[in-house]
Every structure is written in structure tokens, then in C-alpha cells.
Amino acid sequence: DVKVTQSSRYLVKRTGEKVFLECVQDMDHENMFWYRQDPGLGLRLIYFSYDVKMKEKGDIPEGYSVSREKKERFSLILESASTNQTSMYLCASTGREGLGLNEQFFGPGTRLTVL
Amino acid sequence: LAKTTQPISMDSYEGQEVNITCSHNNIATNDYITWYQQFPSQGPRFIIQGYKTKVTNEVASLFIPADRKSSTLSLPRVSLSDTAVYYCLVAGALMRFGAGTRLTVKP
Numbered sequence: 001d002v003k004v005t006q007s008s009r010y011l012v013k014r015t016g017e018k019v020f021l022e023c024v025q026d027m028d029h030e031n032m033f034w035y036r037q038d039p040g041l042g043l044r045l046i047y048f049s050y051d052v053k054m055k056e057k058g059d060i061p062e063g064y065s066v067s068r069e070k071k072e073r074f075s076l077i078l079e080s081a082s083t084n085q086t087s088m089y090l091c092a093s094t095g096r097e098g099l100g101l102n103e104q105f106f107g108p109g110t111r112l113t114v115l
Numbered sequence: 116l117a118k119t120t121q122p123i124s125m126d127s128y129e130g131q132e133v134n135i136t137c138s139h140n141n142i143a144t145n146d147y148i149t150w151y152q153q154f155p156s157q158g159p160r161f162i163i164q165g166y167k168t169k170v171t172n173e174v175a176s177l178f179i180p181a182d183r184k185s186s187t188l189s190l191p192r193v194s195l196s197d198t199a200v201y202y203c204l205v206a207g208a209l210m211r212f213g214a215g216t217r218l219t220v221k222p
Contacts, residue, residue: 042212043159045211109157
């Protein structure tokens with residue numbers, strides 16, 4: 001059974017802290033994504049990666065960075081967390097053939113609260 | 116970049132057919148249209164994907180007109196367990212999810 005796992009379901013951090021969100025997939029997928037989900041705004045793409053050590057900005061990269069040192073792992077980093085980054089964060093992965101062609105497999109999400 | 120627009124919410128009753136339409140006026144030639152379903156506290160799950168005309172699988176149908184500027188997800192005979200948020204995604208080079216449609220199925 002295919003699986004995308006995220007390191008935490010719930011996380012509470014303080015303003016200014018450095019936050020790491022980890023995502024691991026066991027499907028040998030080339031492409032991995034980080035989204036944030038907010039009420040009324042749907043899913044917005046933060047960053048994606050199509051290969052190890054490669055990354056591309058999505059629609060809302062400001063305040064975030066990413067790291068992909070291994071194929072199965074994609075990390076989202078909040079260098080200095082702010083209250084407006086309180087949100088649900090979702091990780092997803094897909095295979096090689098054309099980003100739009102493939103089914104995206106999502107993790108369960110991490111609900112981050114920044115106080 | 117293709118932007119999608121969906122109704123914010125819809126109500127239905129068990130056993131009815133539900134049609135959810137997504138507008139994507141500036142869809143690109145190489146974009147595919149994909150629909151996802153999301154239950155509370157879970158990540159979205161793939162339902163169906165198409166490029167043009169009609170696609171049908173065991174859970175839904177997807178209707179795409181010739182100009183591809185909209186698409187309609189059709190759920191036949193919905194049940195209470197179909198209550199969820201449904202997202203339309205137009206994707207080629209980048210992913211563009213809509214804001215989602217919250218479907219509530221009533222007994």
C-alpha cells in the first residue's frame with residue numbers, strides 16, 4: 001500500500017522559532033510537493049521538487065525553504081515562524097511522467113499553530 | 116497560468132446525482148483536469164482525471180466540453196459518505212487547485 005507520511009500531525013511553535021516539517025514517501029516517486037491549506041483558499045503550492053537536490057518555487061514560497069537530500073524525503077523549513085504561517089501543511093508525491101498526468105498521493109497533513 | 120473557480124458549497128440528498136462544475140478559462144493546451152476528494156483530517160484523494168470529452172470510472176464521471184474551459188464532475192447516487200470537499204485541479208507544468216466545493220449529503 002502506497003504511503004506518504006508526515007513527521008507530525010499537530011505542532012505548536014512560538015513566533016521566531018525555526019520549524020522543520022518532514023515528509024517521506026515509499027513509492028520511489030521523483031516529484032514531491034508542499035502545500036498549505038487554509039479555509040476558503042484551498043490548497044496553495046509552496047515548493048516542489050522533481051529530483052534530489054532540485055527545487056522549484058510554487059505560488060507562495062515567501063517565508064519558506066525546502067530541502068531534498070534523498071529521493072524519499074522532502075523537508076519544509078520555516079526559518080523564523082510567524083503567526084500568519086499557522087495552517088495545515090500537506091505533502092504529496094507523484095511519479096515521473098508529466099506533473100499534470102499523475103495522481104498525487106497526499107500525506108495526512110500537519111496542523112501547525114504558531115503562537 | 117490556469118486559475119480554477121468552483122462553487123463554495125452544495126447540498127444534496129442520498130440517492131441523487133450530483134454535478135460539480137469547475138471553470139478554467141485559460142487552461143493551457145497540455146493541461147490535464149483532475150478531481151480530488153478530501154475528508155476532514157485527511158489529505159486529498161484522487162478521484163478522476165481527463166483531457167477532453169468524457170471519462171468514467173467506478174466512482175465518478177468527468178465531462179469536458181470541446182473548448183475545455185470548464186469541466187463537470189458527476190457523482191451518481193450519492194450517499195452520506197460522499198460528504199467531503201471536492202477539488203478541481205488543472206495541471207501541466209504547475210499544480211493549480213481551486214478553493215474546493217464542500218458537498219453535504221443529507222439523509
